[in-house]
Amino acid sequence: MTYFTLNISHSDNSCQSGIQHGLKTYQAQRVFNLTAITALYNTAVYDNYENPLFIPESKVIIDQIQTVFSGPTPNAVKIGTVLSKESMIAITEFLSAFPSIPIVTEMTVKMNDALFNDWCLSILPIASFVVLPKDQLARLKDIKKHINKEAVIIIISPTDICVDNYNNTTYSHSLDMMSIGDIITASLARGMTSFEQMF
Template identity: 35%
Template sequence: MIATALTIAGSDPSGGAGIQADLKTFSALGVFGMSAITALTVQNTQGVSGVHLVPPIFVQNQIKGIFTDIRVNAIKVGMIATAEIASAVAATLREIAPSTVIVIDPVMVAKGGASLLQPDAVISLTKELLPLASIITPNLEESAALLGTSVAQNRS
């Protein structure tokens, strides 16, 4: 049977990040990829100029719809944007995927510098989603934000 993975993240129409990049990676590794979209971005290689959030209940319904039909071996969580989306994703994963491998990449800022995570979402991410993770893949700045410290303090 072919391995399967679900990405829960934002959509990057330029294909360089988000669900598009995840699905390309899954495919390159021989994994059947599926997606639940948390946000639609207006984005290209130069930066992000707009974000449209998907309602939390719709994100939940996307995830549940996949799980009712397809066996999911692994889940990758990327851009969640808001506390409400983080809570909805966490509640859904606790309910339907308690033993599934979950990788969380806490996307907070786009490469061009645009903020992709509202400040109150850090608390929901830390308290609700991170405890479900098998693996967490933050960069240095994301690690500092999750720990409530600065990058300079981490380097000392």
């Protein structure tokens, strides 16, 4: 059986982050990954998420997602970098029509307050798993206001993972920080539902 995922995120031609980095992870997990590009970055400004080379309009992003859904329906979706409120809302509205598909979202870029609020109000309520860098732990309280009660929050640092859901269950594991959201998405696509199975 072939398992499909959809990765909605930015393009980084260095393969250090974004869709290209994810492709390596999905290949290792034996999952066929489909993509929708939300922004283009150049390695020369890799750490500067304030200045992408190009941000497509929300219609272009949705056109990509619709094209993916015109073929085999993805078994799981990951939402990474999305840089506009309009695109976040459009993505949420589209994916809300597929409530059985698990959704992973991650806060891997340093969001300004406005973008963080848009993310909380649009994408978080439909997410099954939320990946949060440990340096953004101060925002956990705000995140918990917007996620559904069955969602799992994964707090990550470069050396360990800590899972915090509404039952305060925690796990830890050493792993490449940037692969965690992709590994969870691939595992969900393959039908794994428990955190222990994924790692």
